[in-house]
Amino acid sequence: MKSLSKKVKKALIIGLDGVPYSLLQHYLKRGLLPNLKKILGEGFSLFQMNASIPDVSSVSWSSFVTGVNPGEHGIYGFTDLIPNSYSLCFPNAEDREAPPFWEILGRTNRKVSTLSQKYEKKIDRPLCSIIFNVPHTYPAYPIQGILVSGFVAIDLKKATYPESAYSYLNSINYMIDVEAERARKDKKEFMSHLFGCFEIRKKAIYHFFENENWDLFFACVTETDRLHHFFFDASMDENHPYHQDFQNFYVLLDQWIKSLYEAFQKRYSEKGFFMILSDHGFSTVKREVYINRFLEEEGLLKLKKEGDFYERVDGQTKAFNLDPCRIYIHDQSYPRGSVRWEEKPDLLMEIKKRLMKLKGENGEGVIDQIYEKEEIYHGPYLGRAPDLVCLPKDGYDLKGSLEKSEVFGPNLFAGMHTWHDAFCILPEDIRLSGKLSIEAPTDFIMKYFSQ
Amino acid sequence: MDHLTRLENKSIYIIREAYYRFKNIAMLWSVGKDSTTLLWLCRKAFFGKIPFPIIHIDTSYKFPEMYRFRDERVKEWNLKLIIGQNEEKLAEGMRPGRGSKLDCCNELKTNALKKVIKKYGLKAILLGIRRDEHGIRAKERYFSPRDSQFKWDYENQPAELWDQYQSMVEEEEHFRIHPILHFTELDVWNYVKREGLPIVPLYFSKNGKRFRSIGCVPCCSPIDSNAQTIDEIIEEIRTTKTSERSGRAQDKENIYTMQKLRALGYM
Numbered sequence A: 001m002k003s004l005s006k007k008v009k010k011a012l013i014i015g016l017d018g019v020p021y022s023l024l025q026h027y028l029k030r031g032l033l034p035n036l037k038k039i040l041g042e043g044f045s046l047f048q049m050n051a052s053i054p055d056v057s058s059v060s061w062s063s064f065v066t067g068v069n070p071g072e073h074g075i076y077g078f079t080d081l082i083p084n085s086y087s088l089c090f091p092n093a094e095d096r097e098a099p100p101f102w103e104i105l106g107r108t109n110r111k112v113s114t115l116s117q118k119y120e121k122k123i124d125r126p127l128c129s130i131i132f133n134v135p136h137t138y139p140a141y142p143i144q145g146i147l148v149s150g151f152v153a154i155d156l157k158k159a160t161y162p163e164s165a166y167s168y169l170n171s172i173n174y175m176i177d178v179e180a181e182r183a184r185k186d187k188k189e190f191m192s193h194l195f196g197c198f199e200i201r202k203k204a205i206y207h208f209f210e211n212e213n214w215d216l217f218f219a220c221v222t223e224t225d226r227l228h229h230f231f232f233d234a235s236m237d238e239n240h241p242y243h244q245d246f247q248n249f250y251v252l253l254d255q256w257i258k259s260l261y262e263a264f265q266k267r268y269s270e271k272g273f274f275m276i277l278s279d280h281g282f283s284t285v286k287r288e289v290y291i292n293r294f295l296e297e298e299g300l301l302k303l304k305k306e307g308d309f310y311e312r313v314d315g316q317t318k319a320f321n322l323d324p325c326r327i328y329i330h331d332q333s334y335p336r337g338s339v340r341w342e343e344k345p346d347l348l349m350e351i352k353k354r355l356m357k358l359k360g361e362n363g364e365g366v367i368d369q370i371y372e373k374e375e376i377y378h379g380p381y382l383g384r385a386p387d388l389v390c391l392p393k394d395g396y397d398l399k400g401s402l403e404k405s406e407v408f409g410p411n412l413f414a415g416m417h418t419w420h421d422a423f424c425i426l427p428e429d430i431r432l433s434g435k436l437s438i439e440a441p442t443d444f445i446m447k448y449f450s451q
Numbered sequence B: 001m002d003h004l005t006r007l008e009n010k011s012i013y014i015i016r017e018a019y020y021r022f023k024n025i026a027m028l029w030s031v032g033k034d035s036t037t038l039l040w041l042c043r044k045a046f047f048g049k050i051p052f053p054i055i056h057i058d059t060s061y062k063f064p065e066m067y068r069f070r071d072e073r074v075k076e077w078n079l080k081l082i083i084g085q086n087e088e089k090l091a092e093g094m095r096p097g098r099g100s101k102l103d104c105c106n107e108l109k110t111n112a113l114k115k116v117i118k119k120y121g122l123k124a125i126l127l128g129i130r131r132d133e134h135g136i137r138a139k140e141r142y143f144s145p146r147d148s149q150f151k152w153d154y155e156n157q158p159a160e161l162w163d164q165y166q167s168m169v170e171e172e173e174h175f176r177i178h179p180i181l182h183f184t185e186l187d188v189w190n191y192v193k194r195e196g197l198p199i200v201p202l203y204f205s206k207n208g209k210r211f212r213s214i215g216c217v218p219c220c221s222p223i224d225s226n227a228q229t230i231d232e233i234i235e236e237i238r239t240t241k242t243s244e245r246s247g248r249a250q251d252k253e254n255i256y257t258m259q260k261l262r263a264l265g266y267m
Helices: A019-029 A034-040 A059-067 A101-105 A116-119 A163-171 A182-187 A187-211 A225-233 A243-268 A291-297 A341-356 A441-450 B003-021 B035-047 B064-077 B086-089 B103-119 B185-195 B230-239 B252-263
Strands: A013-014 A043-048 A129-134 A144-150 A216-221 A273-277 A281-284 A287-289 A319-322 A328-329 A367-372 A388-392 A396-399 A415-418 A422-428 B025-028 B056-057 B082-083 B124-126 B175-177
Touching: A013 A243, A013 A441, A019 A034, A019 A043, A019 A281, A019 A422, A034 A043, A034 A243, A034 B003, A059 A101, A059 A441, A101 A116, A101 A129, A101 A216, A101 A291, A101 A441, A116 A441, A129 A187, A129 B252, A144 A163, A144 A187, A163 A187, A163 A367, A182 A225, A182 B252, A187 A216, A187 A225, A187 A243, A216 A243, A225 A243, A225 A281, A225 A415, A243 A273, A291 A319, A328 A341, A328 B175, A341 A388, A388 A396, B003 B035, B003 B185, B025 B035, B025 B103, B025 B185, B035 B064, B035 B185, B056 B103, B082 B103, B086 B103, B185 B230
Parallel strands: A013 A216, A013 A273, A129 A144, A129 A216, A287 A396, B025 B056, B025 B124, B056 B082, B124 B175
Antiparallel strands: A043 A422, A273 A422, A281 A415, A319 A328, A328 A388, A367 A388
C-alpha cells in the first residue's frame, strides 16, 4: 500500500535556447516580461549560469540532460573526427555515453553514469516524460513517454517516438527547426518565419501537454537562438529596424511561459517542480576569428589542397581546430600525426602563449581563457576531448573554418554564444553554493522525484 | 494481383496523374537502377512513348559504363534527353576531392538541376527515390504546396515541393513527385528481374566486388560481393545487414546536417 499513499509528483521544465541572463534582467527591469516577473514573485529565483565548454547547444544541452560533464557524456561539439582518422562526423544522441534524466526516471536507460548510479534505486516506479524539441536528442530512442528530437534532427520519423507522435506532427506540418538558410536572402521574411515557427512549436507543445499523461514535461524553444544569431544587435538598440520585432518575440515568449505555467498549476494543484533555463548566453559580434588560419600563420598547421575538410591536414601539422575553438594536437594517434607524446606538454604551452597574444580591435586580447582538457573535463571519455579549449572575450566569435585567408573576418552573424551568461530559474528554496554550471540543476530534478 | 503488379499499378497511376496535372514536367534519370526502373514505368504508363523530356545531370565524373548505358537506352527507347551541367563550375575546376564534397555535390548536381529547371520552366520533376533508401528520404513534408487548388492525396503519398531541405526555391516553384517511393531495394531488383530490364553492368560482381549504389567515380566504392546475376543480388540483399548507400561518400543525412550547421555559422 506504500506506493499508493506516495505523493504524485509533476515537473515542468522549459528550455529557452540561447537566452542570456543579462538580457532577461534588462527586459524584466524595463517591464517587458510582466508574466515572468509575476512568476518570479511566486517563489522562484533567477540565476546566472555557466554553459558547457565549448558553449554550443549540442554540448550544453547534453550536459544538462545527463547531469554530467563532457568527459562523462562524450559530446564535445556538433562535429568531431572519427577516431584515428581525419573524417568529419556528426555525433548525435547515439554517441552520448551517459543516459538523459528521463531515461533514469523511466527506468529505460541503456547506459550508466554517476547520475544514474546515484538515483536509480531511489525512483520507486517508472516515470513518464514528454521530451520536446531538446537539441541533440536525435535519433529518438524509445522512452517511457514521448520524445520529439530537436536540432540537428533530420528525418521527422526518426526524430519521434512513438509513431503516433509522428502522425500528429506530420498532420500539422510541424517543422523541426527554422530554416536559417532563409535569413541570408531576406531578413524580413526570415523574421516572420521565426514567428511562424514559434507558433507551430507552441501548438505542438500544447497538444502533448494537454492530451497526454506525463510526470515530467520538458519543452525547448530554439527560435530564440536563431533570433539571436541573426538579430541580436536589435536586442537593445531602439533605433534598430528589427528592435520592435525582437521585443515582440520576447513579449510572446513571456505570454507563452505564463500560459504553460498556469496550465501546469491547473493540471497539478499541488506544488510541482518548475524550472526554466537556457543553454548559453549571447552577445553581439565584433569580429569573427579563424583559429585554423591563425595556426597556419604560426606555422603549426599545414593544409593540403586536396581533400575534404580535415583530410587536408598535412603530416607537418602540429595542431588543428574544430568549431568553435577545440584545438587538437596532431599526435601519433592520427594517421599522419608526428607530434610525439613527450613533445606535447611544451607544444600545448607554446600554443597557449601564442593564442593569448592574439590581439583584436584596439589591441585588446581575443582569448579570455584557455583550458587543457584535464582542467575542465573528467570521466571515461576524456580521451575524446580536445587538447585545448578556448573561451573568447565577448565579441570575438571563434570559428573552425579551414577556408580562410585572414585570421579576422567581418561578422556574418549579429550574435555569438557566450559561456558565462546562461540563466536558470529555480524554486527559491534551492540553495546554491557559487555560480551554477549547466550540468548541476539536473540533480535538483532527480532529487525532487526521489524524495 | 501479385505484389509487384500492385506496386507497378500504383506507380503508373502517379506518373499519369502527374503528367495530367503538370504539362511542363520532366523525369530525372541518374542511370542507376531506381531511376531506370522509373524510366521503364514511364514508358509503360505511356505505352512506350514518353511525352516529356528525361533529364540527366552530368557531373562529368560518372562511370564510363553509365554514359554508355545512357546513350544506348536513349537510342533504343527514343528518349528526349536533356543533359544538365554546371559548366561554369566545371570550368572553374570544381571536382570531387577539391574542396568539400558537399560543395561539389551542391554545384555539380543540385545547382545544375536548378539551372535546367529554370531554363525549361519545369513545374514538376519525377524522381526515382524510395522511402526505404535512407532516413532522410522517408516521407517528410515541410511545406504544403502553395496552390490551394492542388489536392494530392494518393494513399497518403503527397507531392512534395522540390528541394525541401533548402527551401530557397527561387522564383518559380516546382513539385517533386516520387512514383516509386513505395518500392524497397528488394522490390526494385525483383521488378528488374520480372521485366527483364537492362541495368548498368557495374551492379554485377567483377573480381569479388560490385557496386550497390552508383554515382560519381571518386565518391563511390564497391562492396565485397560475388553476386554476378540478378538472382544472386536478390539473395544477397535479402540477407545483408549493411545499408544500401554505405559505399557512397556523401551521406544525405550528413549533407543536410552540414547545411544546417553552416547556416548557423559552423564549419
